[in-house]
Amino acid sequence: MRHILSVTLLLVIVMTADATRKKEKGKDSKGSVDCAEWKYGRCVPTSGDCGAGVREATCNEHTRKHKCKVPCNWKKDFGADCKYKFGRWAECDSSTGTKSRSGTLKKALFNVDCEATIKVSKPCAPKTKTKPAKKGRGKEN
Structure with missing residues (x-):
């Protein structure tokens, strides 16, 4: 009788543990x-x-x-989670004072919804003055 009771108790413990494992199988380590x-x-x-x-x-x-x-x-409008491959900057548009380029989506981190292609623009660089060439320091004749 004692033997049957021990086997039954052991069987109940094993079944309970198995049910608990199956219940928690759908959850990760944080319980979600x-x-x-x-x-x-x-x-x-x-x-x-x-x-x-x-x-x-x-x-x-x-x-x-x-x-x-x-x-x-x-400072990008498209966020840090969307990675794009950009082409070259276009020539400066004199009417707007900006230049633009387009990019195609390379990688979206964290499965974030990103635009497939984007267009970005920035102000044109101000024209720089060219410096005259310096004369050599050699001997003058």
């Missing part, structure tokens, strides 16, 4: 749901335009928040 297609939003600074912030990730009806950081020297 395992999902194949997480979509990440842009990093939004907690205060100001840069520094520490939060990035929201969604999958089906599940949402997570991740810590992130926006570099303070980052």
Whole structure:
């Protein structure tokens, strides 16, 4: 009788542990749901335009928040998570005083939604004066 009770108790413990493992199999180490297609939003600074912030990730009806950081020297409209390959700068447009170039998406970090192609512009460099060539320091005849 004692032997049967021990075997039954052991069987219950094993079954409980197995059920717990199956229940938690769909969760990662942080206890959140395992999902194949997480979509990440842009990093939004907690205060100001840069520094520490939060990035929201969604999958089906599940949402997570991740810590992130926006570099303070980052001034691009398309964000730090969209990487583009750019062509050469076009000639200066005298009517607007700007020059532009286009870029094609090379890599989207964190599955962020990025534009496939973008166009950026910047002010034209002011014309620089050319310095006259210096005369040599050789002997004069």
